[in-house]
Amino acid sequence: MTITTEEAGMTAAVQLEDPGAAHPAYDFSRPAQLGRESTRQLEAAFESFARLWSSQLTAKIRLRTHLVLEGVELVSYQEYADTLPSTTAMVAGSFAGREEPCVVQFGLDSALLWVVQMMGGKGTSMPEGRTFTPIELALVRNLMEGTLDHLGASLGALLPGDPVFSAVHYNPQYMQVISGAAAVIVARYTMRLGDTESRATVMLPASAVVDRLAASGPESGAPHSADITAIQVRATPLELTLRLAPLTIGAGEVLDLSPGDLLRLPHPETTPYELVAGRTPIARATPGSRGSRLTCMITSIPEETP
Incomplete structure (x- = not known):
């Protein structure tokens, strides 16, 4: 497999490398804006x-x-x-x-x-x-x-x-x-x-x-409940990334990369890829395809630890 980046795989959406770009810091010295x-x-x-x-x-x-x-x-x-x-x-x-x-x-x-x-x-x-x-x-x-x-x-x-x-x-x-x-x-x-x-x-x-x-707003009569909060949380969009185990190389090797170079990845061929939301691992999955679209099949979900 030929790659030119540290991590490779299929992404369901573009992964944000800088969370601050999507969620700018809140300035507490200024009041919030009106809806x-x-x-x-x-x-x-x-x-x-x-x-x-x-x-x-x-x-x-x-x-x-x-x-x-x-x-x-x-x-x-x-x-x-x-x-x-x-x-x-x-x-x-x-x-x-x-x-x-x-x-x-x-x-x-x-x-x-x-x-x-x-x-x-x-x-x-x-x-x-x-x-x-x-x-x-x-x-x-x-x-x-x-x-x-x-x-x-x-x-x-x-x-x-x-x-x-x-x-x-x-x-x-x-x-x-x-x-x-x-x-x-x-x-x-x-x-x-x-x-x-x-x-x-x-x-x-x-x-x-x-x-x-x-x-006095149009939504003032809507009662707040745990069910409504759960529905809103479930409807929140998340960006998923299917990734291989990362490879660490020296900065000099990166500068010397050119088209056609091969990099040996530390990810075993039989090991499922890691499915992450942002930077948080949520499951293991194997890649596949359905028609012209790439897919992944969930193989395991890590158990939550208290």
């Missing part, structure tokens, strides 16, 4: 909120407003904060019995345009962004109390309660009410105010939403 169904459920809720918020702003500031949801993601708070301007409007909403707030974020220039419009002015362009005066803050608070009501109505049972206005923060890096490593769900919007365009986001603490999201 497809969970993402769709959140997108539907945030799109509902966009419609309610658009209608509220249009009615309150007398300027046609349109919001478009760009996407929903699960990131750490620090990653979220790094994407925001160093100075911006972050309206925090608190939940009864919880320390982590939700946040509705938008540009200070957008908010000042709202104030101009609510005071009867006519904003032809975005004002220069700055922190609010007491009167401006009162107007923005009144507006955002209604916005938080719309957020609670849109997300419903996904939230631990109705969010209540608590404060306005101007610097995302100095917002001390949530840890930088905490996982948060972020919805990003494009906001169009008349002829001007800006960005807005909504942040929810993942700890307050993920469990409720799972409980």
Whole structure:
């Protein structure tokens, strides 16, 4: 038999030499990603909120407003904060019995345009962004109390309660009410105010939403049992390899190999091959064929040892 590799035989699938290529290391410093169904459920809720918020702003500031949801993601708070301007409007909403707030974020220039419009002015362009005066803050608070009501109505049972206005923060890096490593769900919007365009986001603490999201999902009613686990394990695909006993040779001999060279294998002709899953031996088998397909016949299965 002529071979050019250390191990030879018939494989039911390509054996992975590097398990890490198929199963990359999990980064515990980053939160896990949302499932497809969970993402769709959140997108539907945030799109509902966009419609309610658009209608509220249009009615309150007398300027046609349109919001478009760009996407929903699960990131750490620090990653979220790094994407925001160093100075911006972050309206925090608190939940009864919880320390982590939700946040509705938008540009200070957008908010000042709202104030101009609510005071009867006519904003032809975005004002220069700055922190609010007491009167401006009162107007923005009144507006955002209604916005938080719309957020609670849109997300419903996904939230631990109705969010209540608590404060306005101007610097995302100095917002001390949530840890930088905490996982948060972020919805990003494009906001169009008349002829001007800006960005807005909504942040929810993942700890307050993920469990409720799972409980309200399409598979939430499926009971977990040992039988279901066994079925899932049995349906898990495994890659099988039928292999000979390995041959160990020197690196220099490998470099000198060329087509036509013969290598004497240490595997006896009458000994069955080893059937392995990954790198774990599971049986002994002899090779054969059926029609044009190669086969193997199980000859023995090693007994499990406790």
